Amino acid sequence: MRTPVTTPEHDSRADGTAAIRQPAQRLPLWVNQRLGLLVLTVALAALFGLLRPAFLDERLVLFPLLRDISTLTVVALAQMVVLSVGHMNLAVGRMAAFGALFAGLGYDRLHLPLQLGLLLCLFAGAAIGFLTGWIIARTGVSSFVVTLAMDFALLGLVSLLYSALTENAAFTTQPSGLMDLRSTSLADICVGPVCGSPAVPQMAQFTVLALGGLGFLYTRTRLGRELLLTGANPAAAELSGIPTGRRVILAHALSGLLAALAGFMAAVGTGTFRASIGDDFMLPSFLGAVLGGTLLTGGVVSVLGALLGTSLVGVIRKGLDLLGVGLESLNIYLGCVLLLALSADRVRTVVSYRKVVRST
Amino acid sequence: MRPPTRSVLTGVVAVAVLTAGSAACTIKNSGASSGAQAAASGKSGTGTAELADGSGTKVALVPGGAHPYFQPWKAAGAAAKKEYGLGDVTFDETSEWDQQKQNNLISTLAARGYNAFGIFGVSPTDINTTFADLKSQGFAVASLASCPAGGTDKADFCLSTDVEVAAYKAAKAAIGAMAGKGTLVHLTGNNVDANTQLRIKGVDKAVKESGGKVKLLQTVTDVDKDLQTAQKAVSDLLAAKGDRIQGIVTTAYNPAVAAADAVKTSGSRAKVVAIDDDAKILSAIKDGSVAATVVQNPVGQAEVGTWALALLQTKQCTMRHPGQIIDSGSFVVTKTNVGTYDAARTAKTEQLKKQFADTVLVCE
Numbered sequence: 129m130r131t132p133v134t135t136p137e138h139d140s141r142a143d144g145t146a147a148i149r150q151p152a153q154r155l156p157l158w159v160n161q162r163l164g165l166l167v168l169t170v171a172l173a174a175l176f177g178l179l180r181p182a183f184l185d186e187r188l189v190l191f192p193l194l195r196d197i198s199t200l201t202v203v204a205l206a207q208m209v210v211l212s213v214g215h216m217n218l219a220v221g222r223m224a225a226f227g228a229l230f231a232g233l234g235y236d237r238l239h240l241p242l243q244l245g246l247l248l249c250l251f252a253g254a255a256i257g258f259l260t261g262w263i264i265a266r267t268g269v270s271s272f273v274v275t276l277a278m279d280f281a282l283l284g285l286v287s288l289l290y291s292a293l294t295e296n297a298a299f300t301t302q303p304s305g306l307m308d309l310r311s312t313s314l315a316d317i318c319v320g321p322v323c324g325s326p327a328v329p330q331m332a333q334f335t336v337l338a339l340g341g342l343g344f345l346y347t348r349t350r351l352g353r354e355l356l357l358t359g360a361n362p363a364a365a366e367l368s369g370i371p372t373g374r375r376v377i378l379a380h381a382l383s384g385l386l387a388a389l390a391g392f393m394a395a396v397g398t399g400t401f402r403a404s405i406g407d408d409f410m411l412p413s414f415l416g417a418v419l420g421g422t423l424l425t426g427g428v429v430s431v432l433g434a435l436l437g438t439s440l441v442g443v444i445r446k447g448l449d450l451l452g453v454g455l456e457s458l459n460i461y462l463g464c465v466l467l468l469a470l471s472a473d474r475v476r477t478v479v480s481y482r483k484v485v486r487s488t
Numbered sequence: 489m490r491p492p493t494r495s496v497l498t499g500v501v502a503v504a505v506l507t508a509g510s511a512a513c514t515i516k517n518s519g520a521s522s523g524a525q526a527a528a529s530g531k532s533g534t535g536t537a538e539l540a541d542g543s544g545t546k547v548a549l550v551p552g553g554a555h556p557y558f559q560p561w562k563a564a565g566a567a568a569k570k571e572y573g574l575g576d577v578t579f580d581e582t583s584e585w586d587q588q589k590q591n592n593l594i595s596t597l598a599a600r601g602y603n604a605f606g607i608f609g610v611s612p613t614d615i616n617t618t619f620a621d622l623k624s625q626g627f628a629v630a631s632l633a634s635c636p637a638g639g640t641d642k643a644d645f646c647l648s649t650d651v652e653v654a655a656y657k658a659a660k661a662a663i664g665a666m667a668g669k670g671t672l673v674h675l676t677g678n679n680v681d682a683n684t685q686l687r688i689k690g691v692d693k694a695v696k697e698s699g700g701k702v703k704l705l706q707t708v709t710d711v712d713k714d715l716q717t718a719q720k721a722v723s724d725l726l727a728a729k730g731d732r733i734q735g736i737v738t739t740a741y742n743p744a745v746a747a748a749d750a751v752k753t754s755g756s757r758a759k760v761v762a763i764d765d766d767a768k769i770l771s772a773i774k775d776g777s778v779a780a781t782v783v784q785n786p787v788g789q790a791e792v793g794t795w796a797l798a799l800l801q802t803k804q805c806t807m808r809h810p811g812q813i814i815d816s817g818s819f820v821v822t823k824t825n826v827g828t829y830d831a832a833r834t835a836k837t838e839q840l841k842k843q844f845a846d847t848v849l850v851c852e
Contacts, residue, residue, distance in 0.1 A: 180600070188599040192592050199588070287710075290680050296637040297680035298613035311621075398587040399617030403680035408586055449582065449596040458582055 161421045165436040169443050176447035183450055190327035191313055197435075197442045198335040199393040203409045204416025204434040205338055206386035211417055212346070213379040214359040214426025215271035219260065220387045220413045222282035224406030227253035227388020229286055232299025232401025235306075242305040249392045250385050256282070257384015261377035271380075290403045298402035310396050331393055335435070338386060343431045355379055359426025415441055428480075537805055537845040542574040542798045548602040549577065549632070549790055550594060552610040553585035557633070557741060557764060557786055564790035574798055578602065587611040591618050604628040604797040606790065612637035612682035619643040628801040632789045633816075637682030641811035644800050645848065647793050647840075649784045651683050654818040655690030655739045658761045658782040661820050662737040663694060665759035665779035669701040670734030673725065673758075675743035677712035684709060687739040705733060711743045718746035726754055733758045744769060744781070752777040765821065765829075773826050783829060785816045788837035792816075796844050805851040812848060816840065 176183040183189055203220060210217045217223070231249035234240040240248065256278070264274045290297045309331060314324020346352035357365040358375040365372050390409065395401045418424060419440060420433020441462070448458050549565050551558035562579045569577040580597065583590035587610045594605060605627060609615025612634060619642040622629045631646035662672060674691045677684050688707055695704045706729075711721040722743065726733070736751070736758050738744040744762035748769050751760050762769045762781040772778035799805040817836040821829045845851070 182599040182601075185599045188595045192595045196588065196592055287680050296613050296682040296685060298611070298637070298682070300613050300638065307617075310617075394588060398591065398611065398614040400611070400613045402611060402613060404587075404611065404678075408584070446592070446596060449593055450600060452578075452580075452600070454582070 162430060162433050162436055165419065165433065165440055169436060169440045172440070172443050172447060176443070176450060180447075180450045183447065186325065186327040189446065189450070191329055193442055193446050194327060195329040195331055195397055197439050198329060198332040199390055199397060200409075200412045200416060200442065201335050201435045201438045202338050202386055202390040202393060203413045204420070204438050205342055205431070206383045206390060207413035208417040208420075208422045208429050208431070208434050209342070209355075209386065210271065210379050210383045211422050211424060211426060212355050212359050212429045213376050214362070215264065215376065215379065216275065216424075217257075217260075217380065217383045217387070217413075218272065218275040218410060219279035219282060220383065221406030221409035222279050222286065223253055223256055223384045223387035224391030224394065224409055225286045225403055226256050226282050226391070227384075228391035228395045228401045228405045229289060229299075229403075230388075231392050231395065232301070233293065235303045235401070236294075236299040236301040239301075240303065242303045242309070245303060246392055249388050253388020253391070254381045254385040257387070258377060258381040260384065261380025264380065265373035265376045286403050298400045300400045302399070306396060307399075310399070331396060334389060334393060338389065339431055339435060346429055346431060351375075351378075356427055356429065359428075361427070412438065412441065537799055537849055537851045539572050539795065539798050540802070540804055542572045542802065545574050545604055545798045545801045546576040546602045547574060547578075547604045547606065547794050547797050547801075548594070548597045549579045549606045549794070550583065550590065550597070551579075551581050551608045551633075552590065553583050554581045555741070556766065557784070558608065560786040561632075561790040564787045565794055568791050568794040572795060572798055574794070576602070577794060583610060585610055587614050587618075591621075594618065594622065598622070598625070598627065604630075604794075604801040606630045606632040606793045606797060607643070608633045609636065616640060616642040628797045630793045630797050632793045633784075633786065634683055635813050641813060644807050644810060645796065646811070646813045647789050647796075647816050648813070649818050650815045651739075652686040652690040652693075653815070654763075654782050654784065655687040655737075656694050657818060657820055658739060658763065658780075659691040659694030659737050661780040661782070661822075662735040662759060662761040663698055663702050665761065666702065666735040668698065671703045671705040671732055672735040672737060673705050673729075673733050674707040675711055675718070675722070675725075675736065675738040675740065675747060676707065676709055677740035677743075679709035684740075691737060691739070702735075705729065708743075711746075712740035713742070715742050715745060718742035719750065722746045722750040723754075726750055726756055726758075730754065730756050730758070735759045735761070737761045739763055739782075741766070748772040748778045770821075770826060773821065773823055776823065780820050780822045783819045783821050783833065785818070785833055785836060788833065788840055789816050791837060792840045792844060795841065796849065799849060799851065805849040808848060808850050814840070814843065814848060 173183070203224070206220050207217055227249040230252035231245045234245040234248045260274060260278050263269070264271050312330045313326045314328040314330065315326035316330070317324050346356065354365070354370045355375050355378070357368065357370060358372045362372050387406070391405050394405050416434050416438035419437030420435070421430035422428060422433065444461060445458070448461060453461070547565070549561050551561065558581060565577040565579050568574065578597070580593060583593055590610050594607065597605070605622060607615070607618070607629065609618065609631060615631065616636045619629050619631065619636070623642060629643040631641060631643040631648065633648050635641055635646040635648050659672070666672070672695060674688070676687050691707070692704065695702050708721055708725065711718045733756070736747050738747050738761065741764055744764065745766055745768055747760050748762055750756070751758055752772060759779040760777070762778050765781060765783045769778060769781050773781060800807070817833070819829055819832055
């Protein structure tokens with residue numbers, strides 16, 4: 129199941145892919161997956177724009193599209209972090225709901241300001257992620273089983289807490305600034321006479337920060353490289369002196385933190401903190417990460433790819449919505465994208481394996 | 489083991505950066521208005537709200553997702569388009585029971601030129617935010633088949649079944665079928681949904697009114713996900729407590745169909761009160777295995793909702809009380825009126841239209 133990588137040499141790519149590889153032998157530019165995704169996304173956006181000029185409507189189409197992409201990119205990053213150590217997080221949606229529950233509780237009961245509520249939310253997410261990682265590291269049970277169990281446990285716990293603490297099964301208290309955060313775009317930020325685009329939501333700042341932070345972690349720090357080696361070959365990592373158990377815990381804690389951030393963003397996007405937040409995060413989390421070039425088997429991540437993968441799915445969905453495609457066809461198209469994503473992952477695994485074989 | 493200083497440091501830095509980010513995000517408001525229009529005053533309804541020209545009105549009927557309840561909206565919307573000469577009426581069920589997806593779908597429909605919206609909000613606690621958004625952009629908005637939670641409605645109006653009253657009626661019918669005594673079970677939908685909480689309240693109220701003669705054995709929630717879930721829940725319930733149950737009241741579609749089936753096949757003597765008028769439920773009422781069903785008025789919601797939205801969108805009429813909640817009606821159907829209830833429902837739709845023209849709308 130592991131990517132056949134044997135030596136911990138580091139390859140940090142300028143295009144955002146971080147991987148542990150044999151001496152760098154770059155694929156030609158035209159095979160670059162991220163470039164391909166970017167071209168495909170832009171081409172599809174242009175096509176939809178031609179077919180339906182309304183696609184380029186900044187306020188009604190692009191703003192909500194980018195807000196959605198911002199949230200789902202963070203979801204994909206939450207999955208990507210655990211994929212980097214060769215694990216998966218099936219509880220990504222419930223961790224989002226768990227984090228959002230604490231933010232809502234903070235605003236409703238403790239009357240916290242917006243920032244402190246967000247901190248509480250992130251802390252709760254990181255804590256539940258830490259616990260999950262700790263269980264996996266201590267027991268050695270597969271992450272699939274542990275996160276699946278965590279998903280069920282949180283499903284019950286979150287519903288129970290909302291029912292016990294609220295009348296309408298949601299925290300509706302909105303701290304000052306929450307609605308601004310939801311509806312403001314870069315057009316509200318001006319430097320002199322120059323204002324930003326009304327298509328870019330201010331909420332995207334969280335995504336940019338998460339992308340920047342993770343990009344830095346995986347390409348510039350030893351910790352990031354250790355995470356990747358833990359994913360690529362845990363035995364080799366252990367023998368190299370890397371505390372793999374702690375790296376696994378860190379990856380899950382980070383995943384929980386990012387999931388909670390996505391939960392907060394989803395709550396801000398719709399208006400209240402409720403139990404159903406994150407209900408359908410799991411599929412987009414894998415879709416965005418894998419489409420972007422992160423290997424399901426661990427050891428290779430692409431931070432920028434998570435954004436591009438999520439954007440492609442978002443653009444296709446929005447375009448089909450605009451063309452008035454019905455529910456059944458919409459899901460067929462989205463299913464095809466998922467299938468293509470998984471096939472592409474397999475092709476890339478084979479290609480990188482052959483490269484390794486050829487060079488040894 | 490050395491302490492994980494570096495991991496902690498990375499975490500702290502990430503959190504600090506995010507917090508700083510959120511502090512920087514609240515620079516200024518976009519100036520969106522609250523969306524509530526001022527109440528029109530001084531004019532009285534004439535009762536003759538004839539739509540002058542609806543050709544510029546494009547109405548979108550947006551349910552929360554695919555569900556048999558909303559299927560009549562499709563035909564009712566198409567009929568309203570023809571009858572009132574509207575620009576277009578579309579029915580789009582691609583929200584997939586997700587508020588974020590529904591919000592995106594609605595803004596996409598707005599970009600496609602739709603200017604009046606009849607919406608069943610996925611999340612009753614969130615939908616007011618969506619309504620306020622749409623109102624601030626000048627669209628006509630109706631909350632159909634479900635009202636926002638918390639008593640405030642930021643749409644122009646809410647035309648919906650009063651779910652608490654419908655659940656109360658259903659529980660009353662069940663208690664009646666049980667001859668006023670025994671134990672009752674309530675099967676319903678998603679527990680973390682404001683409407684489910686109202687349904688539970690309605691059933692509780694009816695049980696309390698029995699003065700202790702009827703006991704609510706259990707309220708089973710979260711069994712409306714799909715028919716299979718509901719079937720499993722009902723068969724488990726009958727296997728465990730079947731001999732102690734005299735009545736089953738269902739306030740959600742899937743458990744209603746499942747309970748009707750299970751009682752028939754297991755030979756249980758429990759009296760079942762269902763919801764809606766699925767063909768299976770109607771045939772079960774005819775053969776006596778289901779005591780009654782509480783039928784709602786989806787056709788009336790779509791028909792009257794579309795018509796009223798067109799009047800509001802063309803500015804021919806305004807709301808007398810913006811955000812008013814109007815009950816679209818619910819009807820208890822038993823073996824005696826199973827053949828005639830549809831006439832009562834059509835009459836209710838006509839009466840709703842008159843109510844809108846007379847008292848709800850103020851027209852020029």
